[in-house]
Amino acid sequence: MADKEKRVPENVPGPYYVDNSCISCQLCNDRAPDHFRMNENNMNSYVYKQPETDSEIRNCEEALSSCPASAIGNDG
Numbered sequence: 719m720a721d722k723e724k725r726v727p728e729n730v731p732g733p734y735y736v737d738n739s740c741i742s743c744q745l746c747n748d749r750a751p752d753h754f755r756m757n758e759n760n761m762n763s764y765v766y767k768q769p770e771t772d773s774e775i776r777n778c779e780e781a782l783s784s785c786p787a788s789a790i791g792n793d794g
């Protein structure tokens with residue numbers, strides 16, 4: 719389970735975040751490319767845009783439940 723105390727610094731403020739257990743598999747970037755990106759040195763993903771619409775929330779929830787490292791959290 720993701721730990722909000724271990725959020726990576728690149729996350730934008732808001733309920734969804736990536737923590738430092740990310741293994742850089744890029745699955746969330748594929749599942750929800752409008753919300754997750756890899757950081758500059760490809761060490762971890764981060765949330766660069768919080769979801770707003772129901773469809774965007776669904777995409778982020780799918781990324782959250784698919785993450786093999788359980789590194790995505792929803793603090794909302």
Ligand code: SF4
Pocket residue numbers: 736739740741742743744745746747754762763784785786787788789790
């Ligand atoms: S799916 Fe999880 S482990 Fe893979 S890049 Fe995204 S946050 Fe990191």
